[in-house]
Amino acid sequence: MTTPDLILHHYLASPFSEKIRRALGFKKLAWNSVLVPSISPKPDVVALTGGYRRTPVLQIGADIYCDTALICDVLEHVQPEPHLYPPALRGCCRVFAQWADTTLYGAAMTYNLQPRGLAQLFGGDAEVARAFKEDRKAMRVNMTQLRPADATSALRSYLRRIASMVEEHDFLFGAEPCVADFSTYHPLWFMRTQVPVMADLLAITPAIDEWMDRIAALGHGRMERLSAEDAITVAQRSEPAPAGDNLLVDSAFQDDHGIPLGTRVTVTPESFGAEVTEGELIAATRTHYSIRRTDPRAGTVHVHFPRIGYVLRAAPA
Known part of the structure; x- marks a missing residue:
């Protein structure tokens, strides 16, 4: 084909x-x-x-x-x-990816976009940051927004659970990555690369940093x-x-x-x-x-x- x-x-x-x-x-x-x-x-x-x-x-x-x-x-x-959905893990990795794209993402981005993170993301330009916040507020119609403290608590627990998986394997479900890895990676990538002032939370889980390095080494294609x-x-x-x-x-x-x-x-x-x-x-x-x-x-x-x-x-x- x-x-x-x-x-x-x-x-x-x-x-x-x-x-x-x-x-x-x-x-x-x-x-x-x-x-x-x-x-x-x-x-x-x-x-x-x-x-x-x-x-x-x-x-x-x-x-x-x-x-x-x-x-x-x-x-x-x-x-x-290579498979995004390995045959033996097809259902499991889809369910995990859906959790990561919703629950993990929501907690991580609420944590990431606190005032310190927003300031770094937009280089201290308060007007651009305000426009971004208003745009995302308009997109959250009928959504319940986590409070930053609650998001931080949840994220700490999620990081420990993810770390326990990648301490045993190179990737979440074994020796090769799958869709669950990429769904879990992206909100943590944002923390580490776009708002590194917020990335001190990753210090509690060094295995996650190593796992993220393995995913980053895959590149972006051509x-x-x-x-x-x-x-x-x-x-x-x-x-x-x-x-x-x-x-x-x-x-x-x-x-x-x-x-x-x-x-x-x-x-x-x-x-x-x-x-x-x-x-x-x-x-x-x-x-x-x-x-x-x-x-x-x-x-x-x-x-x-x-x-x-x-x-x-x-x-x-």
Whole structure:
């Protein structure tokens, strides 16, 4: 199978982008890098997604893949080995990755983005820090935010538990990394590299530092820069893959909502980043939703979301 051209829309300090950059390095894949703003507005991203604005987004031609859980599935299909989901650990590593991407991430980032961390992240520029805080506050609609002290306590416990795993093995579940490693790594990478003033917490678990060094040694794959305008041109000049014939291997319709294919629908994240994407439902499988939409700049695109963590509704009449 010919490896498709992978375009990752990301920004350098984005933790979830680092998760995917390390997965690309693990699989030694070539990819195109489109740098996007860390806060709204993101007109070039929205031209492709129709509303979704979380980072990163993976583009392959006119197919747009949202959420790192789904992006990892795509990378596994593009290049099955080395495995992100080792056959003997497939369920275990998925469950652990989901915990790390939600519970661990929430505690770590609440701890990381306390005033000392924010000041270092933005070089003491109070106005930029304020804009970032307001942007993220708007994305946390209906979310319960941990208090910093509670996040710190939880994070200390999580670090000790993670350390006990990597004291026994090079990686969380054995001699090779899997998706659980990359999901666990990225909020701790943010602490260690973006807000090192907060990284003294890692001193209690030296085994984690050694494990992080092993993941960092995997690199980021082979990257070339691409402009946002060129990426949109790629979408505009491409035809999206037919539903059931893209890089998401399951295609059987699973109707849990009473919404038939062809219906105008909206897809919205359950929690963080509640922007709505609207389009025609062309797939609803056991793992993902796909919608077709047309944009004046990007043309007709298919936008794909994981089923877990996203809300499907019929669009208002």
